[in-house]
Amino acid sequence: MATLQEPAAPASDRSYWGNVWHAVKSTAVGMGITFRYLWTKPFTTQYPDERLPVDGRYRGIHYLEQDLCIYCQACAKACPVDCIDMGAQRHGKELEWEFFSIDYQKCMFCELCVYPCPKDCIHMGEQYSLVTEDKSDFLLELTSWQGLTEEQKLRIAEAEAAKAAKKAAAAKAKAAKEAAEAAAEPAEPEEGKE
Amino acid sequence: MSAALPPAAAAPQGNGLTELLGGLLPDGLPFWALALTGAVVSFAIIFAFIAVLAMFATWLERKVAGHIQVRYGPMRTGAWHGWAQALADGVKLLIKEDLVLTSADKPLFKLAPMVVLSTALAAFVALPFGPNAIVADLDLGIYFIIAISSITTFGVIMAGWGSNNKWSLYGAMREAAQVASYEIPLGLSLMMPVMYFGSLSLNHAGAMQSGWYGMHWYVFSDAFWIAIPSFALFFTAALAETKRAPFDLPESESELVAGFHTEYSGIRFAFFFMEEYAAMYLMSAVGTALWFGAWNFPGLSLLEGTVLHAPLAVAAFVTKSLLLVFVMMWVRWTVPRIRIDQVMALGYKYLTPLCLLMILLAASWEWVKAIAFGA
């Protein structure tokens, strides 16, 4: 019989009736255990119908907070298998996203891409079953939009307008300054006095 | 021979089916036509029975295995607990490509599943499902069953050799060694009930256990102390004879991949599969007929003469046999597999001597009874 303490002495009764007794007894004990389990509730879950909840730290398919991402490539550099690829154009502070893709044929869900992120914008999600008949489906696109959003366009326009305005203001100021300087030229000796 | 034989329980004569046919068919038919019709009808009944049985047994096996292993087993085919799984598998096996290796010995390869299944079918003719529900009530019923079911071995050897696969060959050779050895303890273990009933006819044995309101089974008789160990011996030998775990060496999937049927696919594989369940049922039925009162159960004798009697008797017999089939499954999902030399050692060093001992005890008991009670 099973004890959590190691049995004191090795048991090796190999006599004729000892063998018969051991065979009958151990088979009976084993059949008792299996018979008990025949009537207990199964441990398994019926997978596609019922799914076990995944834990908060679960490392599933990534999700990206695209509006936070600054396209620094830190995650791509940290990846041991080079499965992260991204492309974007910078328009001043705004990013025109082309793609941010992860190749799940390569990804090994190690979470090493999450740690170096300065903006904490790439995370491991809760989705885990990536079932497909086409290998190319494993190349997942994480961006929710490509190109520029209206907001971004607006902000770029604003920024450009602001920039233009600033430029104009600067030019104006410069002109004014020059004018002032020109006007103040005769006063130069006064400055020199100081 | 036996003092315990109740006088009413004389062995029923003849075959219910032939009598029935004889009544139904027009008069004046030659004898051979009657016999032929009887044979065809019997074959159809047995084949249908085995096919349904195999389907039910596969489903049962998977459910038993599943629940023993704290899981569900098939659940998706059919509405209730995957009841249609075996049906779906049967259809799949039927429409699957029938592969025959180019290097295989084709005649043997193709013949093997037929030999295996037909011998299993043949053994069913001597099986009494009810008081008169027997295809051929042979005087040497037990002898016939043991003899015919061992022909299966030839089929298995043919399959193993014909596959031209080393694993299959190993499976076949193991089957040959194992079954040849276990014929002895199997035959010997049947001697105890045979001595008690004084007959080799299963129908007779069944009729003799109908006393005590249907509870005069061999295991409850005065010789119960012989019956119980002898049944254990019989059951062990039967497991080996039917290639069931722990004696499933011919297929032993963790050593021989799939043993003798590694190279079989489709319907040919299904034949081996059906044979396995047919053989399991056959051995269970023999055990039921000899130890567990055949078709008798309490209250059956009250229905004698009514329409219900025969169907209930058959149902009782099939249920009891299926319970033994369940025990075979239960054992399979509990114990590990024995090694071939240990199979031999168990057969020759343990089962055979113990059977001989039991025979001695059974014979002495009959002798003691004869002296003490003067029967």
Add this chain to the structure above:
Amino acid sequence: MANSTKDPALRAGERLVELDVRTQDVEINMGPQHPATHGVLRVLLRADGEILTGAQSHLGYLHRCAEKIGEKVDWLQYLPYTDRYDYLSAMNNNLAYSLAVEKLLGVEAPERAQFIRVILAELNRIASHLVAVGTYGMDIGAFTPFFYALRERELLLDIFEKICGARLTYSYIRPGGLMNDAPAGWLEQVKAFTELFDKKWGEYWDLLVDSKIFVERTANVGVVSEELALAWGCSGPMLRGSGVDWDLRRDAPHLVYDRLDFEVIVGRGYRGTVGDCFDRNYVRMYEMVQSNRMIRQCLEQIEDGEVQHPDVGLLLRPAPGEAYVGIENPRGELGHYLVSDGSKIARRLRVRGPSFCNLAVAEHLLPGCMLADAAAIIGSVDIVIGETDR
């Protein structure tokens, strides 16, 4: 039947066995796809009837160039690759690699991290041994204990999932400490498991290990004598099963193992000869109990604190040097021999996998056994092909 007794003193180069009656030998390919080879191992067997007269292992079907990759990716990036050599004990692999890198870095993980490391390593040992014992049952022909073992392992995987988010390839223990601290309620979950496990453990013993057929199949089969085990560099349960009292957790204390009270389980021929398949399995069975004991002690002793060394960041640059660190994995000594030139990438990253070395001796145990014993012996070595081939 020819003489089928095993000769424990079989010499290294001796791969043929003389039988009383010789017939023509059969050459059988066991693997690379075979139910009993635990993956893609191929053993070329030569057999005379049921008795094996020769065996030769062919490896490399799962070779993934781990050592070459180690010279291409930086120190931390290699961590996920360590998960993949012995995928059943990835925590221990992480730990072995982390300790080796820490030695080159000259740092030591904080105490709380060390306790959590020990808890995880021991939990992982239980998980690994459960699979080992379960699949061993399957090799012998008993299916059901495997499912019972996996049932408890599933609870362990839940525990791992809770702490690191992965169920099999953790990448959790890293140089300098841990990825992050244990979440709330995790230690209680571990405690609940340790209590449950002691109750369930008896089932594997009664159902599988004590079964007469199991004893017959494993006792006196594949005997590795003490000399053979040492000469072939065996380690772990394979070495202890042969009666050698050697456990790196006790004999080369690292982490907090020296503060724990545990016994080293040594094979003692419980049902046959010392060093047979039964003993290796016996060692695994009781090691699970001891691991459980260690976890309970850790749970009592653990205190709050930091889990990552403050100086160790994501980009590691160990000083130039070399170090060999071996720790007690479930399968034996997993050694990492690292050579650094001070840059962020290793110069040489050598992995000494326990399965690789233990399997080498298995090949020499097979001649003289029966065909069915091949499954029993290879199963008792408990190889993971991911590690033999790396």
Add this chain to the structure above:
Amino acid sequence: MEVLFEAARDAAAALQAAGFEVELHQPNLPVYAPEGESKRLAKKHKEEDPVHEWRGDPYLALKDRSRLLELCRFLRDELGYEVLMDATAVDFDAEDEHLWGVYQFLSVGRKRRLSLKTFIPKADCRVDSVTAVYPAADWHEREASEMFGVEYLGHPDPRHILLPDDWVGHPLRKDYQYPDEYHGISCK
């Protein structure tokens, strides 16, 4: 772990007394490497002086590789290192003229570890196999042989072990060129 390596000094002394030309290297002491290579090693760390810090485990450096087998036998029989834990090779740099042969020994009875390093010239890449003393070296040497091209003299079964039999080149050499294809499979 350190405890196990402490015995390296005793082993060095015993070996030197037995007439083996071994040098003990301990951490933070000058590294022993064949002429020229130690200087380059040092240069790699931007130090002109070959005396520089070399961290990690102490090891014994065997100068004359022809006495390797003899030394192993001495280690096993006289010093009680029964187990060969690991045997491998290291190609530190493509420009080096030597490979390192690195052996890890373990003494179960005395709870000691020992690391031994020998130097195998790439021009004459041969060294004695230690399988005669430690059978454990069998597979390790096969692996080192296919990965580094070291020929182990007297090895009983010098086949490839992890790589395919027809693999060309020695992948762990620093000067290894990746093949473009292998049996029609692109390796790029």
